[in-house]
Amino acid sequence: MAGILRKLSCSASTPLISLARVNLKGFASAATQGSPVREYVLTERIGEKKNDLGDAVNEFELDPNIGALIITGEGRAFAAGADIKEMQNLSFSQVFGGGFLSHWLRVTQCRKPVIAAVNGFALGGGCELAMMCDIILASDKAKFGQPEILLGTIPGAGGTQRLIRSVGKSKAMELCLTGNQIDAYEAEKYGLVSGVVPADQLLPKTLEIAEKIAAQSKIIVAMCKEAVNKANEMTLQEGLNFERRLFHSSFATEDRKEGMSAFVEKRPPNFEDK
Numbered sequence: 001m002a003g004i005l006r007k008l009s010c011s012a013s014t015p016l017i018s019l020a021r022v023n024l025k026g027f028a029s030a031a032t033q034g035s036p037v038r039e040y041v042l043t044e045r046i047g048e049k050k051n052d053l054g055d056a057v058n059e060f061e062l063d064p065n066i067g068a069l070i071i072t073g074e075g076r077a078f079a080a081g082a083d084i085k086e087m088q089n090l091s092f093s094q095v096f097g098g099g100f101l102s103h104w105l106r107v108t109q110c111r112k113p114v115i116a117a118v119n120g121f122a123l124g125g126g127c128e129l130a131m132m133c134d135i136i137l138a139s140d141k142a143k144f145g146q147p148e149i150l151l152g153t154i155p156g157a158g159g160t161q162r163l164i165r166s167v168g169k170s171k172a173m174e175l176c177l178t179g180n181q182i183d184a185y186e187a188e189k190y191g192l193v194s195g196v197v198p199a200d201q202l203l204p205k206t207l208e209i210a211e212k213i214a215a216q217s218k219i220i221v222a223m224c225k226e227a228v229n230k231a232n233e234m235t236l237q238e239g240l241n242f243e244r245r246l247f248h249s250s251f252a253t254e255d256r257k258e259g260m261s262a263f264v265e266k267r268p269p270n271f272e273d274k
């Protein structure tokens with residue numbers, strides 16, 4: 001068991017920081033490609049020049065056939081966080097000067113929907129990575145937490161900011177100040193995850209959701225994602241105005257016309273992302 005986590009989070013020998021290994025899956029609508037799933041296995045190491053996750057997001061975003069992305073983990077962990085053994089001796093100037101967290105923001109800037117399929121531990125940076133995604137689906141074995149306080153530090157990639165927006169102040173404070181973990185059902189109760197499924201159903205269920213999204217108009221999906229995300233950044237009135245502008249804009253697309261025509265003509269829509 002320990003070996004699995006070691007493999008996930010401590011596999012290389014660089015003295016800098018690594019994040020637990022994740023698999024990143026991108027796929028296109030089954031309607032446009034023979035096989036709807038393309039799997040990429042990434043071993044991202046924070047502090048290295050390489051940026052597997054960011055590079056993959058860039059690639060997926062440019063590929064017009066890809067409609068949604070899934071990020072999942074391997075074995076017992078989704079991501080157990082940054083490698084504590086590698087962080088142990090870093091100095092302020094190394095972490096501040098190196099801007100070592102900044103490239104992870106690429107996930108939040110992706111215009112296509114990103115789904116976290118949380119199979120096991122999502123702790124520290126792992127919980128933050130899940131919260132950077134648009135939808136979190138959890139296996140019944142998943143555990144969430146921000147244990148940084150137990151290490152003498154605080155969350156550094158959105159834990160104090162995103163958690164409060166999904167679970168509310170009291171639970172966010174409790175998790176961040178105690179470092180306690182919550183299981184998948186508690187996470188569902190507090191609104192951190194959209195659902196909990198048996199471990200062996202996690203990927204099939206996530207794929208089902210992702211395929212449904214990928215089958216919609218990609219241009220309209222991007223508008224919808226942007227509108228929902230703005231709710232975290234704008235006042236209600238600003239958000240309502242923003243939403244209305246995008247709603248009006250959807251009438252400039254072929255896909256809006258196709259969607260409504262298909263409904264009236266009692267046939268499935270044929271979206272062309274135009």
Ligand SMILES: CCCCCCC/C=C/C(=O)SCCNC(=O)CCNC(=O)[C@H](O)C(C)(C)COP(=O)(O)OP(=O)(O)OC[C@H]1O[C@@H](n2cnc3c(N)ncnc32)[C@H](O)[C@@H]1OP(=O)(O)O
Nearest residue numbers: 002005006080081082083084085104123124125129147157
């Ligand atoms: C997305 C943006 C990311 C940017 C980074 C943002 C900043 C992030 C900071 C952090 O993430 S700080 C780290 C937060 N995570 C933790 O504190 C989790 C620490 N791990 C644990 O609490 C436990 O290991 C566990 C995951 C609950 C599992 O416990 P269990 O008893 O089942 O196994 P262990 O024997 O403890 O672990 C096995 C093996 O794995 C090593 N390990 C686990 N997690 C880490 C880690 N995060 N870093 C380094 N090593 C880790 C653990 O030490 C064991 O190794 P050995 O002792 O066997 O050598």
